[in-house]
Amino acid sequence: MNVGGLVSASSTVAPTLSRQFAMHTNQPSVWPDFMVGQSMQPVRVLLVDDDPHIRHVIAQELLADDRINLVAQAGSLKEGRRKVAMHEFDVLVVDLNLGDGNGYDLIEQVKSVRPQAEVVVISASEDDEHAMHAFGLGANGYLIKNSWFGNFPQAVLQVVNGGASITPNLARRLLHRLEPGKPSGHMLRGSRDRLSEREREVLKMVAAGYTSGEIGARLVISGQTVNTHIRNIYRKLNVRTRAQAVSCATDRGLL
The missing domain is CATH 1.10.10.10 (Winged helix-like DNA-binding domain superfamily/Winged helix DNA-binding domain)
Structure with a gap:
């Protein structure tokens, strides 16, 4: 159950996970009609994560926002490949570590067959090189699963409207690479x-x-x-x- 933008402890998600991944909904009362993502034409999302509990939490976040339509979910690379071929979608939300492979392969597939689709990576790792590799393959979002900054609907709407969504700590480290005295x-x-x-x-x-x-x-x-x-x-x-x-x-x- 999703109450007030929080995943309650009474949901099917384990209590520790509900506390770790609970996020407030930040949907504005007014959403400009020129922005992508309207209740009559929501952004279509494909979610791929091999952890059913985490996938459930993310799905609940996405389903709570009427600007987003969660068209399909997958729990493995193999299943993700099949869902990519089956469904029309605007944004892929994908974990990097899948049980039978890695999310990089799925990003490459999506950018090959659906080049207009956006990609938001979700990962337990805040490693700079993993993030840079994902960006190099075409991702425009990189969220850390246990971060309390931002939320999944916000990330989806940001990338589909031409922006990027990066966990702040990671974004700051990447910006530090451009500081004077450091390698450009x-x-x-x-x-x-x-x-x-x-x-x-x-x-x-x-x-x-x-x-x-x-x-x-x-x-x-x-x-x-x-x-x-x-x-x-x-x-x-x-x-x-x-x-x-x-x-x-x-x-x-x-x-």
């Missing part, structure tokens, strides 16, 4: 874009048009290992697609 974003990017010899080898084959399976066969490694190298290349170059990776690496003289 360009310098940080330069330190990350050093590809290993194997990554260069994989990227050269990508540039030549080989598939992951073909690259794996030529290098005598699995296709999964090839895809791991490709994800690392994306992260280091801050790109989202193979074409962007080849173009970026060529511009920087990495190939």
Whole structure:
């Protein structure tokens, strides 16, 4: 049961979780009609998290806001992939750590098949590199599950209206990277874009048009290992697609 924007201890969520994740609803009394997210045309959301209790809490938050329509939920990467193919949605809310894989793979799928969809990551980790990787793949939101700042409906509405939603502590740390006397974003990017010899080898084959399976066969490694190298290349170059990776690496003289 959701009362006054709080998940009550009498709900099906365990009491400790209800206390940890309870959040106040902050829906304004007036919502401008030019903003995306109206009661007659709510924002469609797909939620993917492998923890049923946390998923329930987030779902209750989303369902309590009439500007949002929770179209589907999934509890695994496999189920998430199926729901992505089945449903039309505007925002994917996804955990990074799924029981049978990771949320990065789902972000990549969504950006490939539904490039206009926004992505909000929910994570138990406030690790800067995880966040930067998610942003590099196209996410515009990153929320820490046990943070008491903001709420899930607010994050959904922010990203779908062209903004971003980042847990304040994480946002502050990322901003500190740009402070005088600290490495700039360009310098940080330069330190990350050093590809290993194997990554260069994989990227050269990508540039030549080989598939992951073909690259794996030529290098005598699995296709999964090839895809791991490709994800690392994306992260280091801050790109989202193979074409962007080849173009970026060529511009920087990495190939």
